[in-house]
Amino acid sequence: MERLNRTPRLDNPDSDALRREILDYFHTTFDRYEQLFEVLTCDEAFTVKPIALRHPLIFYYGHTATFFINKLLLSGLVEQRINPRFESIFAIGVDEMSWDDLNDDHYNWPSVAEVKAYRDQVRQTLDRIIREAPLSSPINWEHPWWTIVMGIEHERIHLETSSVLIRQHELRYVQPHPAWPVCRDSGPAPANQLIEVPAGKTVLGKSRENSRYGWDNEYGHREIMLDSFKAAQMLTSNQEFLAFVEAGGYIERRWWSEEGWNWRDFTGAVHPTFWVESEDGWQLRLMCEQVYMPWDWPVEVNCHEAEAFCRWKAEQTGELIRLPSEDEWYRLFDLARVVEPDNTGPVNANLHLDHFASSCSVYRFAQGDFYDVSGNVWQWTQTPIYPFEGFEVHPYYDDFTTPTFDDRHNLIKGGSWISCGNESLRSARYAFRRHFFQHAGFRYIAADAPKDTPSSRYESDALASQYAEFHYGDEHFGVANFPRALACLAIELTGEGRRGKALDLGCATGRASLELARHFDQVDGVDFSARLINLGVQLQQQGRLRYTLPDEGELVSYHERDLASLGLADTADRVSFMQGDACNLKPILSGYDLILAANLIDRLYSPRQFLSQVHTRLNPGGLLLIASPYTWLEEHTPKEEWLGGFKRDGENVTTLDGLHEVLDEHFELIRGPKAVPFVIRETRRKFQHTLSEVTCWRLRG
């Protein structure tokens, strides 16, 4: 096959050369994508759905063209739509959807000819823009032309995913095509073996300075020391997998995760999806034809099947067989000194359409001590996709990755025979639902469970996110961070000499606890709400916190905060977070030099119960710092438990009066009342702006 051009270096200082390269990259990609659809035998092949939960191929035919227009509208390179109707129907629906959304009745697909005519219009438009629009090198993330490369790389992704859909189509709808030549070599597979991988460091994440296009999830940084482990030399072949099938692997519940078994149960699968049992024995469905089973080619399965195989294999071998983590795959990649596709010649991997339009033998492409660390088929990892430290969404494509940060989309690595452009790079990070099929198989490893599994989650619980932003987020209206301000006041009042123990009652997401730990030797952060504490614990343990915030209507923005930039990394381990009830504190919570009760008392069911006992928790001379806007609400505190904010015997009783009534027996007021403001963000434009009254009380004696 003619070698498909590589994803360009976008920092070429020669703008004219860069423009020419992008123009060529665009047309080649657009051509190759259209050529894929030439394997379809008739127009009906475009409109009959290959699998129930995905759109028919006509959608994907139009979709990559529409994507260009939509993204270039955002960047301003395109000023108006070409075909508003097409650009609506071809805009979304790539992901698996519920039955309703894909009900055929809701779609009246245009004809193939109409879509081809539309594609031609888009091609002309892009051609003109790439030839004529002003271009200053380098093209980076903020550059308007980023959206042009985004569109091309997007089409290259769909080149692969559409090839999978075509492979899932009925045979009568497809035909072999000279532009898509399959590998004709196959035979029995050699025995696989585990090879020792020494301990070592691996570094993940793409720098913003990298000259080649990347998706949002690739950027950021991660370094990790890995213990030694053993990895299979080759990908698992059809032959190696057959043993599992013949051992009844698909009907034995215990090899499967719960989620995997649900999938197996639902589908009734008893062998890999592209395997076909025929009178002549096992055959394999390729993209456009069916062939006798090439036993030495990699088996193609989803993540559940791969994991079930590993559990079975572990019992067979007595080894800790499992899928590698993403980190472990990178360790293999680096050790094997895999070379990415470049312009010097065909790549040493079944990758980028340099060799075949199909898989090939698992021992054809050696890379170091291994085969197929990159190329042939994608390799499932056990790692759900997660954002690296420093992750940001791209403003023009903010839902490329974020919807997959849900612990349900696992990373696949290494690329397949049809992975081109960005997909073929070491830095590529794609993830799919674990039951999905791609041109994907797996390599197993033998190792203990990995020690460090990063969290994939953006906190989206509205209250928890609001508190996270309140504690760790941006300042608004010039109001200083509230928990930090209180912690500073507490430290000032405690005095330099004294360190000792502090209790942050009602710590919520924990900012004041972490701030107090700059000074105190030990800080206990206690809150009634586990879901709030969890964010503090996450920040403390993982060093960072991610959450979404409502911006406008249903639109959200993505936020990341980390301990280091807050200056809290060195002292965070002095904090213990725990769940507790301020009105009924565990006996162990005592002996404090400071108790901070910030925005707590007007949320307790019995503030008097708390305040009348709090002196027993303090060391002599210890401080009680209370901050509250005194927003008494019956939903939190029955009226008879309010400390103030009512009339008694005809006279106003303020909460400050009530505090004196309860506290004067054991405490003296040494500071305040003083108003300290705080701001809580509800949306991009709506905030709560409140004054908390701060009083500081010293325990007598």
Next chain:
Amino acid sequence: MERLNRTPRLDNPDSDALRREILDYFHTTFDRYEQLFEVLTCDEAFTVKPIALRHPLIFYYGHTATFFINKLLLSGLVEQRINPRFESIFAIGVDEMSWDDLNDDHYNWPSVAEVKAYRDQVRQTLDRIIREAPLSSPINWEHPWWTIVMGIEHERIHLETSSVLIRQHELRYVQPHPAWPVCRDSGPAPANQLIEVPAGKTVLGKSRENSRYGWDNEYGHREIMLDSFKAAQMLTSNQEFLAFVEAGGYIERRWWSEEGWNWRDFTGAVHPTFWVESEDGWQLRLMCEQVYMPWDWPVEVNCHEAEAFCRWKAEQTGELIRLPSEDEWYRLFDLARVVEPDNTGPVNANLHLDHFASSCSVYRFAQGDFYDVSGNVWQWTQTPIYPFEGFEVHPYYDDFTTPTFDDRHNLIKGGSWISCGNESLRSARYAFRRHFFQHAGFRYIAADAPKDTPSSRYESDALASQYAEFHYGDEHFGVANFPRALACLAIELTGEGRRGKALDLGCATGRASLELARHFDQVDGVDFSARLINLGVQLQQQGRLRYTLPDEGELVSYHERDLASLGLADTADRVSFMQGDACNLKPILSGYDLILAANLIDRLYSPRQFLSQVHTRLNPGGLLLIASPYTWLEEHTPKEEWLGGFKRDGENVTTLDGLHEVLDEHFELIRGPKAVPFVIRETRRKFQHTLSEVTCWRLRG
């Protein structure tokens, strides 16, 4: 009787003399009050309730003493309670209460001796304070000693109200007493007659510089021109009222207001409450005895009975007989040149206990052309008590008057034989529920309905008050008044030359409408909510607005705003407020040069419906100014009607995008988007702080 000393002038520059006068005023009042209870025959008379809905007399015996302690605690003159239990049980319950609150089971009254001992303690405390506490003259509203005079005047009020309760007690509980001598003169009443009162101005309200103590409701200012009217020369006598009774006045529904008839129906009254039908004919209950009916004494009735009499009398005479307004009573007072009690001798009125411990003949005390403009019995007016312009509550007694601003408490004027101190002054303003009995009767007048009836209401609807404060109240966090800022922007954009018509859609309480009227010849303020518009109308028509705001818990503060100090008095009449639906505007609302839609679009059920039609309401070149925080909520706007804040075809659609989609056909964006902040006060310490995005659109053509 010995003349009771008068309420002192508190600006006596001789502090020692002032101190002596107050000491004397205190002891005299405390003595006279205790002397009142000497008419009771036994301890049981203290604890049996004279009327069902009031506490027994033992409460009132203790209450006036407790009041001193409570108020002096607030001003700091007393540092600690004398008897916390007594000071709780004697603190509240003066007003009529529901049955539950006065259930005897809930009260365990102390003995009379215990209360007397407590009173002695309070007397000693007060004596010491008045002798020893630092005193700088003058004593004004802010002065700590104001609470001492407050306590004394408070006791003088209860001297009168307790005398009414004693009068309602069973005869066996009371006995005549030499300190309380009744008038023994009586006879047939002369015919009453209507006397012409010329038109003229009357001025109400006490100045802050006035040297004598006043309650909060007396301060402020009101001037009014009254048309001429006719007023009865004398109070209505028992004899004059008898005709109404004998005419079946109490059983004929048509003479009574609905509220009055409900009272009559509930009580079954067929004659005045102090009248007693005996075998010897009509008798009259006095405070401590029952006497043959003194026909020439004033009848004592409640407001409902007085009004029923007037309606009956009107039919009898063909004149427009009714109760006077408070204003009209002041006109009589000034014309009759009534002299207030002073230290030159007994006052020329049956007032201040200078003459009798009972009423006397309605033609005994002539004042100008009339009798008893002041004194004998209080006179009901048709005016529910309301605050004068400039009203403020006293911080140490914030519920003296405010609970009566409810249109259910009518003013009584002129004082009775037992009205002493502040009660005896022209400036006194007391009000009771219309069905209550005091030593009160009435003088009727003949006149058209008064033209100007001030509103007694403090708006306490939470949302309406919040908007009133948002539009007319204080600035917080340095954020400029929002509706004013928008109106200024609108005027700036309209340009100096153009005046014309403006529409303020979603005007709420109307500030922007009133601000726009500084510039535009005509402004229409339209809102969906009548309860919000009403406040704008009230401000426009009455020149002021009053509302309460939540401060802390159930505690509220009282606020008054007026057109003049907002600089809006001269142009307010250019505004027409009306109710309307922005999505379905009346055809007449068109031909505008400016339409302001402030914080409106995200509260409409169909903003698109409004925006797609709004161009038909504007003159060519007219401006549409939109301000909104784009806080889309399904409770206001179904999601399919949102203008933005969602994804469409995979891309973010902001509200600004949505505005362009709807408006670009007819408008061009000439200013913005620009964030303009606003602050809404929820409590004393809690605020909404929001950024509204402002865009200005000009109609093409």
